[in-house]
Amino acid sequence: MTKIGFIGFGSMATLIASKMIETKTATPEEIILYSSSENKHFKAFYAKYPTTQLAANEAEVFTKAEHSFICKLPLAVLPLIQDCASVLTPERHVISIAAGVSTVDILDISPQLQVSKLIPSITTSVGVGTTLIAHADTVSRSNTNWLESAFEHFGHVMTIREENMDIASDLTSSSPGIIAAIFEQFVEATLRRSTLSDAEVFQMINFSLAGTSKLLVEADYTFNGLIERVATKGGITAEGVELSQRELPAFFDELLERTQGKYASSKKEIEAQKRDLLS
Structure with a gap:
């Protein structure tokens, strides 16, 4: 039985773990998690999947899991790696989802570790998002294949050079929020100029966005092609x-x-923290 670990269990860890179970990538029994606080995400997940294994601490997750997702804030990642250095043996595969923390940063603390960086998107919850993945050279072929195959069940997977990860994240992870903010303003402008209700305007723009997406994906339109058509x-x-x-x-x-x-x-901030940890 392959154990999949989660350290930190907020909204994104919940999305990943839940989607793995829903797509049969993993069973609840194969998941081991540790959260320093029993937040609402943790409580809801464990109530739904009570056969999930709970770890007593972070080191237990790293020890028992073949693949461990670190789902913590950026400044918490490197201290965690240093604190658990004794159990982070070379066969361990660690996947960080923290923005600003590179695989090189983690390897500077634990040089032999197999490290992948993954940027998920909230849109993968409905099976149409793009997951960005970058692997350090230390990651074995079997582990790269496992991670990429696992997230193909979530939607589309793109493996890219880590130097492009930040700007690519704007297009995949950040863009749903940015798109929502832009079209919220479109809705507000429409309400100022009509007697339509909020619900009516939202339904109109919502279906227009969904239809536009289908045309781009399923009818193979480009942006320019769609503009010329309309x-x-x-x-x-x-x-x-x-x-x-x-x-x-x-x-x-x-x-x-x-x-x-x-x-x-x-x-x-990460560079300054790393200097302190290595000094």
Whole structure:
């Protein structure tokens, strides 16, 4: 029986563990978890899957699990690796989902460890998201295959160079929130200019988003192809497209500048922490 461990059990760990069980990637009995606090996610998951094994501490998870997901805040990852160094033997496979913490950072603390980095998306809960994965050179072929195969059941898997992980995360992990924020403003503008109800406007935009996605994925449209199909020259839609093309480049340039700046700030904190841990 392959044991799959979770250290830290918030919303994303719950999503991953639940999806593994739902897709029969793992059984509840194959999951071992440790959470320093019995939060609502932990309580709900354990109530639903009471045969899940609970560990007494983080080291027990690493000791018993072949694959261990670290689902903690970035600044908690490296101290955890250092504290558990005695049980992190070379055959252990550790998967970190923390932004700003690279596989190199973890290997600097535990050089022989097999380390993968994984960035999930909330959209994988409905089977259509993209999971980003990067592997350190220390990871065996069998472990890379296991991780990638496991997440293919969640949706689409992309293995990429870790140097591209941050900006790619904006497109996969962050974009559902960004898209929701953009279209929330579209809804608010519509409400200011009509007598439609919130529910009516939300339903209209919701189905338009779903339909647009299906056209792009299932009908093999490109963005430009869809624009050409819908926006007749001189027509009403063309007005909106022209405004978007004029105003949105600056918005998205600033968006990426801000998110990449946040990543850079987090990495500086991790580097400072690493120097302290290794000194």
